[in-house]
Amino acid sequence: MAKSRGKRAKGISAPAQTHGPSTLGIHGHEPPREVGDPVAPVIVQSATFLNPPSGGGGLLYTRYGNNPNQEAVSAKLAALEGTEAAIVLASGMAAISLTLLALTKAGDHIVASRFVYGWTQRLLEEEMPLRGMEVTFVDPWEKRVWREALRPRTRVLYVEVPTNPTLRVFDPSPLSKLAREHGIAVVVDATFASPINMRPAAHGADVVIHSATKYLGGHSDLIAGVVCASRGVIDEIQSKLKLYGPAIDPHAAWLLDRGLRTLAVRIARHNENALALARWFATRDGVQRVIYPGLPEHPDHAEAARLMSGFGGMLSIVLAGGDAAADRFCEALTLAVNAPSLGGVETLVSQPRHTSHSSLTAAERAAIDIPPGFVRISVGTEDVEDLMADFDMALNAATAA
Ligand SMILES: Cc1ncc(COP(=O)(O)O)c(C=O)c1O
Known part of the structure; x- marks a missing residue:
């Protein structure tokens, strides 16, 4: 496995979506097997890797999110969500925080649904303003309030579908239309749906987030998060990962991959x-x-x-x-x-x-x-x-x- 890795500087991208979700959850982006290769994926429980002595190709280091287990499960999740790329992180909250940090900077503005997970609400209400970002909360099903809340520095429209715990469901497409007009990213936390029940990218979401602790892992035995988006957005998130450090452990990434097989x-x-x-x-x-x-x-x-x-x-x-x-x-x-x-x-x-x-x-x-x-x-x-x-x-x- 390590031999072929030197060729990949930036992680595995999603395979073409030619298979159904059950097949993708099992096989994802498997390299061809040779006789004697294990059928189950190998856990690469290593913090660091033999890097090219002359440099080049990008450093391989598990906090950078480019451990083989992290990359394999990311590629599988991108394929399941139908996005160009994905990144797995140490928790759902890590996925949400790094996404917001990657998409905004001091002086920017976020419009968020009022109906979000409690800690997401606190992040938006208390933590982001400490970093200079402003947040407006709206009732997500009132379509006109999104347009009314926009400001010149609005960078993100943030929603959860379905909502917790009242299970309201709404279509992100009108938001995406509005966002495109203004160059804003639509971010959807689709933890409650899973990519089997709904794929928000097909409805115009630019970024899809999951607490992989929930359905994706599926056995209440791991903590993980995932962000699925374009390669450009994922690269931004990966650079925040290098700075802030919430990398998923290879064993947890492997467990997540195992969960996806039965998703x-x-x-x-x-x-x-x-x-x-x-x-x-x-x-x-x-x-x-x-x-x-x-x-x-x-x-x-x-x-x-x-x-x-x-x-x-x-x-x-x-x-x-x-x-x-x-x-x-x-x-x-x-x-x-x-x-x-x-x-x-x-x-x-x-x-x-x-x-x-x-x-x-x-x-x-x-x-x-x-x-x-x-x-x-x-x-x-x-x-x-x-x-x-x-x-x-x-x-x-x-x-x-
Ligand atoms: C909708 C939603 N998003 C994000 C999270 C945070 O996920 P984690 O606990 O993996 O950090 C949760 C946790 O319950 C959640 O319900």
């Missing part, structure tokens, strides 16, 4: 289980509301049906008994695990008031459609009948008191 089949099962559970919860006593883009009553059902290949594994419910019922519900579960995060094979539940939205008051949460009794469910790939039995028992416990 398509896992997502199919997440989609199937979540839709079945959403329909089931809608028939249960004690459940006031079920929030799932696959249900016709979801406000963005038609948009989701048009934009997504599957409605995803994330589902939220609102219990009639309020927060006390939600606590009892989560405590009673024996199969589903009460834990933050999402996208793993095991079903997880969490209450935003204890996790992602704990810094907001109850009134502030209600204003963004998170009323008392709200429980977010990351539906896993277990047998759905077993999940229904567990949730049934927990609903009984929640409504008994």
Whole structure:
């Protein structure tokens, strides 16, 4: 492997997208095998590499993001997202921060959706202004507010699709049209969708970000992030990586690659289980509301049906008994695990008031459609009948008191 690497100065670019997503997730950008080569990828657990003694070709060093495991999984992700290039980093937050640092400088302006992951919100609201960037938050589905928020120094339009935890879905294409007119980058965090359910680059996004900790890894055993974009943007991010240093460890990159091999089949099962559970919860006593883009009553059902290949594994419910019922519900579960995060094979539940939205008051949460009794469910790939039995028992416990 090391012998052929000297020819590549800047990492592997995405292969032509000639294969389907299941095939790409398994084979990606494999070099031809010779007799005796391993079928599974090798972990290159090395910080540094034999570099050309006379220089040239770019230094090979794992913090630079050009370790073979980092490069192989990046190329696979670019192919899955349909972008020219990608880079894997040590976490989803590293992917978001380095992207914003690469696309903006002091004096620039960012317009961001108000409905983003809590730490992304803090990064935008508190950290970016410390570095001289200004941020305006908008309601993403109000199309005209994006245009109204633009300033001469606006460089980025930032959204999450679907949103956490209310699972709103909207089309980034109109944003992209607006952004093109003004030379602005549209950045989409598509963690909740995964490239199997939605590929934002096909809808005009310039940059697609994932917390690879979630569906891409898929087993709740690694922390990683990915940015997929043009080679030029990825090169900028790579130079920030060299400066700030959140490189992914080769073993974590290898684990991520392993997760991608089963991504398509896992997502199919997440989609199937979540839709079945959403329909089931809608028939249960004690459940006031079920929030799932696959249900016709979801406000963005038609948009989701048009934009997504599957409605995803994330589902939220609102219990009639309020927060006390939600606590009892989560405590009673024996199969589903009460834990933050999402996208793993095991079903997880969490209450935003204890996790992602704990810094907001109850009134502030209600204003963004998170009323008392709200429980977010990351539906896993277990047998759905077993999940229904567990949730049934927990609903009984929640409504008994
Ligand atoms: C939508 C979204 N983006 C980014 C992140 C941050 O990812 P990580 O925990 O891998 O840094 C999360 C984490 O929950 C998330 O839900």
